Amino acid sequence: MTRDELRQAVLGVLKEIAPEADLSRLAPDAPIRDQLDVDSIDFMRLLIGVNEKLHVDVPEADYPRVASLNGLLDYLGARLAGRSAER
């Protein structure tokens, strides 16, 4: 999966949670929660949606690494790459 495909998948989940948000203006390195006014329950819904789409389960200990869009994409890319390397 390319980074762009990953981005589209993540933005698709975010769009369901924050349908009114203009995601094209999302600063990629700033925390998602602050920019989109996402509370802790919606952040959980984001990670549940990502897990359903990409089958990557982000453990609680890794939450700080996935706070921004780029952080989340980096993390998912690495986890998916690790999975392909195992095959």
Add this chain to the structure above:
Amino acid sequence: MPALGADMTAGRLIAWLKHPGEAVKRGDIIAEVDTDKGVIEVEVFTSGVLEKTLVEPGTKVPVGTPLAVIREAAGAPAPVPTPVTVPSPEGRARVSPAARRLAVELEVDLATVRGTGPEGAVTLEDVRQAVGKTEAPADRGERMRQAIAAAVTRSKREIPHYYIGHTIDLGPVTAWLAEQNRDRPVARRLAHSALLVRAVALTLRDFPELNARWVEGRVAPIADINVGLAISLRDGGLVAPALHHADRQSVDELMASTLDLVERARAGALRSSELSDPTITVTILGDRGVDTVYGVIYPPQVAIVGFGKIVEGPWVVDGRVVARSLVRATLAADHRVSDGHRGALFLAGVADRLREPDRL
């Protein structure tokens, strides 16, 4: 038309989801209605056959208007009368003939007029007052703002609030959650909110005067503990739908119910009972850094419990200062119904329960 909030006076039927001749059972969604709180699914509270519908889609009717007649299944227990199933034509708002004539003359929609006469009857003066105020704003956000305005204005006008707070050591809860969540997939992980709601609900069993309604000058304790969870909506406004029987739901069940409720509240797909049944409200505002919540009671409820941000702070344990997870719990309660002493005991009870998360 069910009453879905303290100040809801009318609703517009959007669509019937069941049709005459169809069997219905308790809990089925029978219709959708448009209210100030969004589109709400109306449930039935008895089982039987939908005999006929009494209101056409597109029609706005006052709260209490029968929407349909349901013939009960033979041998079924007697139903609890509800606005949805009452087959009598007596549910219309009481309007004096003179007021009705004036309403026609002034083109006032009686469905939107709140009666101040005997038994809520609409009087001439009510109609005069309503002139120019009956057109609901098209914008849903504005309508919701008005519904909230009406509820909180009534609350602050009628309810003598008292406010108390209690700082709670959440160290045991935070440690317990970290342990629980370590091996759980994300969809089954728990959040602090589930434990906070559970602790409140269990403690309420010992404080029935806080799980009650103030109706016509008297307190009426409610047997069921239905915690209304305050949920902010993304386009402004808020709703506080019920986590039904919160004291009988496990922490896992409360977490699943919370996720479901938040998703449906923000998607505009709540059910009528979720809006009509809360017996107390819990509001958790720590996500945006709030330390302390000073809540406004949602009438006819008599209490609201608030939780602020969970912070690492200094706490004295056995004479030594240590860093602990702390949260400020507050209670705003109706002083006509309870006193600060009982409120303080209630918050202490919540704190006690949160000290032993294994037992929640």
